[in-house]
Amino acid sequence: MADKEGLKVPKNYHVDIPFANQGSFHVKGANNLEWGMKKHLSNIFCPKSGNTVMFAFDHGYFMGSTAGLERLDIIVPKLMPHVDVLMGTRGALRTCISPDCGKSIALRTSSGSSMMNDDLSHEIVAVDIEDAIRMNADCMAVQTFIGADGQLTSIDNLSKTINAGLRYSVPTMGVVAVGKDMERTSRFFKLATRIVAEMGAHIIKTYYCEDFEEIVAACPVPIVVAGGKKLPEEEALTLAYKSIAGGARGLDMGRNIFQSNHPVEMAQAIAKIVHEGFTDREAWQFFQDAINK
Ligand code: 5RP
DSSP states (O other): OOOSTTOOOOOOOOTTSOOTTOTTOSSTTOTTSOHHHHHHHHHHSOTTTSOEEEEEOOTHHHHSSOTTOSOHHHHHHHHGGGOSEEEEOHHHHHHHSOTTSOOEEEEEOEEOOOTTOSOOOOOEEOSOHHHHHHTTOSEEEEEEESSSTTHHHHHHHHHHHHHHHHHHTOOEEEEEEOOTTOOOSHHHHHHHHHHHHHTTOSEEEEOOOTTHHHHHHHOSSOEEEEOOSOOOHHHHHHHHHHHHHTTOSEEEESHHHHTSSSHHHHHHHHHHHHHHOOOHHHHHHHHHHHHTO
16 A cells, blocks of 8 residues: 655646546546446436536435424425436435436435534445445445545445446435535645545536636546535526536535525526536526526
8 A cells, every 4th residue: 555655746637638538438537347337427417418407405304403404395396407417315315206207316325423423424324335236226325424434434335336336337426514613725625536436436516616728637436526514596507507617527516506586596507517618607697597587
């Protein structure tokens, strides 16, 4: 095992050179996977744009009733027509979402924290592969804390999920989580994103930060960007635009959609950026026109 002393600083990410082992499949790093995995990944990432709009409403797994998600049975069906993937818990999906929704499912499978905890980094694999298959999940989402006390448990949860998913052709999405003492810098996200990808995750969810293009270039699987805390809509659209322009293959937004006063129009504006190449300014204009109709 390489030691930590005398490490040279990586610096040449060849951000101008496309991923070399893309082959004929539209999802980065999946060219060598088998049919079932590719089918699930095609349900998530649009073959035409290569991108995805995930609507995240899994916050209740540790936040309980979250502002904007007080009634999952109302807000999620309202937004479904405007997003590609529903990211939720099995409890939310089974109770509030009709199985004929026709949407791809990113199933939250790790759990173990609550807002009562100071350190959220100790989770478990709460949903087994059998239930992920019953739910027809297109991927299993596992929180992965790098650098936090729960790092070993996180990587163990991720690895067990990937191992089970490979047995049954269900992809895993590694959710890069920022522990309470972590720094939201490119140095941290480069480390965390690459570790999660090297563990075998098929999709990485992380946050936008400076040098994002280098993080994308160094990651051999697609990155989806989480929205994070609620921003003014114009800023959130700029975040979405910079993420896609920086090489992300999608957004996984929750609070910036369901806490907006105009969640439907916000989801539509994000989809314009993700699938139709809108700039943030064009998407902001679309959003304003839509809410003023
Ligand atoms: C919550 C999550 C969310 O899926 C993720 O953070 C995206 O939601 P938001 O855009 O609100 O951050 O992992 O635990």
